[in-house]
């Protein structure tokens with residue numbers, strides 16, 4: 001990305017995945033904004049996602065886009081279950097690409113975590129206030145009739161035919177995503193949503209071939225990955241996000257050994273990147289809760305990468321350029337996904353470049369901005385003015 005006289009860093013080295021070249025290793029993590037109507041993207045999604053392309057991310061993920069209507073978490077979730085959904089996303093993918101970011105989509109089914117309130121409406125099961133707003137709950141499905149907790153909707157146990165139907169929705173969604181112009185597709189198999197709820201013994205109590213032992217619990221995610229890979233073009237990379245463990249620091253539920261086994265099977269099915277998150281099987285929050293250090297999931301990502309040879313993306317509390325650079329430099333991961341820090345600072349990638357001494361001439365900024373900023377920088381230096389903060 002930089003002229004040859006500029007320092008190079010691991011974080012700002014390009015990465016080729018199939019036919020897609022990422023200009024650096026920084027990816028906007030998928031983050032729900034609950035602002036779609038009937039799953040259709042609008043100006044909000046364009047401006048919201050567009051800012052991260054201007055800010056220098058190599059790939060920009062949409063929030064979880066539902067593969068069918070009842071697979072949304074809330075009434076405001078994005079969807080990708082029809083051609084109309086794809087059409088509405090075309091301007092977004094076109095804008096991202098024109099500003100150097102690979103357009104990326106996460107496809108998802110919320111399973112037993114569907115039919116909820118938006119976080120700012122309560123983050124729980126829908127109630128009378130939601131009904132007054134015209135937002136009614138809907139019937140939800142899961143591997144087993146296990147609610148997230150008492151008082152929450154009880155999901156209907158999926159039949160084997162219904163499982164096949166939902167997997168076909170993932171494959172159809174991949175077709176729509178391709179038509180919409182996305183270059184990277186990620187299956188969401190983390191955070192307690194449908195695919196993860198098949199993986200974990202906490203939520204999967206089935207005793208047919210989609211439950212029981214590890215192979216049975218992995219079947220839904222692996223078959224879904226196969227069906228999606230068959231539709232998603234060969235030249236386009238495919239990611240799968242997993243919860244590396246059900247709960248950090250606990251020996252209950254899904255474990256890192258299980259994730260290593262799953263990652264190997266995913267790689268064998270043509271998955272290019274395993275996106276290493278954790279948690280969410282029982283609780284609500286997808287973002288890390290409790291006391292954690294920066295990049296606390298690096299050991300998960302490093303082990304999965306080392307033992308399977310699959311490329312990995314690490315996510316979770318990445319704030320500093322040096323820490324992100326170290327993730328790549330030490331082979332803990334091939335990519336870093338950044339969530340909340342990029343809500344705080346959508347220009348985080350370009351600010352990291354400055355912090356690491358890459359791009360001192362502001363050439364990687366949108367030219368509409370860089371032309372001015374490089375001149376102002378000289379003026380600031382000459383005037384002895386130092387910027388406060390970072």
Ligand SMILES: Cc1cc2nc3c(=O)[nH]c(=O)nc-3n(C[C@H](O)[C@H](O)[C@H](O)COP(=O)(O)O)c2cc1C
Pocket residue numbers: 029030031032033063064106188190191241277286287288315316317318337338339340341
């Ligand atoms: C507002 C918000 C919405 C999120 N939505 C999603 C989502 O749609 N899909 C997903 O896999 N993770 C989702 N997450 C989790 C983030 O992608 C990320 O993994 C998490 O925030 C930890 O990374 P961070 O510390 O950089 O924020 C969401 C997180 C936040 C804060």
